[in-house]
Amino acid sequence: MAGPDLPPSLTRASRTAGLAIRRRASGWLAAVCLLLAAHPGLARSPDAVETESRALQGEWASVFYEAPREQRSGRYKGLLDRVRQLRARHPGRAEPLIVEAIILCTYSASALGLDTLDMLEQARVLLQQAIDLDPPALDGAAYVTLGNLYRRLPGWPILYGDKQLARQYLEAGLRLYPDAIDTNYFYGEYHLDAGDMDRARHYLGKASHAPIRESLRISDLKLKEEADRALAELRAGRSGHSDFFGLFTPAFDGR
Numbered sequence: 615m616a617g618p619d620l621p622p623s624l625t626r627a628s629r630t631a632g633l634a635i636r637r638r639a640s641g642w643l644a645a646v647c648l649l650l651a652a653h654p655g656l657a658r659s660p661d662a663v664e665t666e667s668r669a670l671q672g673e674w675a676s677v678f679y680e681a682p683r684e685q686r687s688g689r690y691k692g693l694l695d696r697v698r699q700l701r702a703r704h705p706g707r708a709e710p711l712i713v714e715a716i717i718l719c720t721y722s723a724s725a726l727g728l729d730t731l732d733m734l735e736q737a738r739v740l741l742q743q744a745i746d747l748d749p750p751a752l753d754g755a756a757y758v759t760l761g762n763l764y765r766r767l768p769g770w771p772i773l774y775g776d777k778q779l780a781r782q783y784l785e786a787g788l789r790l791y792p793d794a795i796d797t798n799y800f801y802g803e804y805h806l807d808a809g810d811m812d813r814a815r816h817y818l819g820k821a822s823h824a825p826i827r828e829s830l831r832i833s834d835l836k837l838k839e840e841a842d843r844a845l846a847e848l849r850a851g852r853s854g855h856s857d858f859f860g861l862f863t864p865a866f867d868g869r
Contacts, residue, residue, distance in 0.1 A: 667709035675833040690721035708748035715740040757787030795824035
């Protein structure tokens with residue numbers, strides 16, 4: 615599957631790179647480098663849409679990490695209704711799309727049913743749309759989430775899991791936010807799965823020392839905890855692998 619185009623607001627060089635992404639998966643890193651060259655300052659002041667999206671993302675984290683399992687499905691449903699209302703009020707914004715996709719992933723895992731596969735496909739489409747609209751939105755969360763979906767889900771004919779695409783999306787997020795806790799943690803976890811322990815140590819170490827974002831304090835603290843645990847396991851000569859974030863998506867036979 616080809617990657618998404620970059621948004622039309624970028625320079626001609628970045629738009630050309632975006633088209634190359636569709637033609638060749640290998641164009642991902644070059645495209646992101648061009649994006650960074652065109653937009654050297656990714657930091658921006660949040661507006662009302664971003665602020666509300668981050669608040670909903672924070673509520674999602676509270677449910678995912680802290681709510682009793684039997685309460686999660688109903689609370690995800692409530693969050694899904696609210697983020698869809700936000701999206702309807704602000705079409706063309708990437709942030710609500712990203713949060714809706716994240717909620718769909720965990721909702722599909724907590725309320726297994728006939729629509730599980732549809733929810734996961736909806737999540738993928740929403741994340742691709744968000745990248746088309748605004749690649750840096752919510753600290754590159756679309757890249758991280760999409761990379762995790764490609765990494766964790768089974769491939770064809772069940773779903774769309776693809777380790778190569780997983781790496782490309784995770785690397786794209788890391789290029790945008792090289793010092794963020796989530797981009798480093800999940801790229802480190804990718805290398806744990808691949809058996810590259812040196813790279814795993816490097817990126818998990820960066821995640822361990824990354825600053826905690828106040829708007830995502832619950833999830834960032836958990837990521838730091840998991841990074842520290844994995845590093846301790848690696849120092850002890852063990853794999854360091856944890857499947858905690860396997861809870862993010864449903865489990866499938868043969869995964």
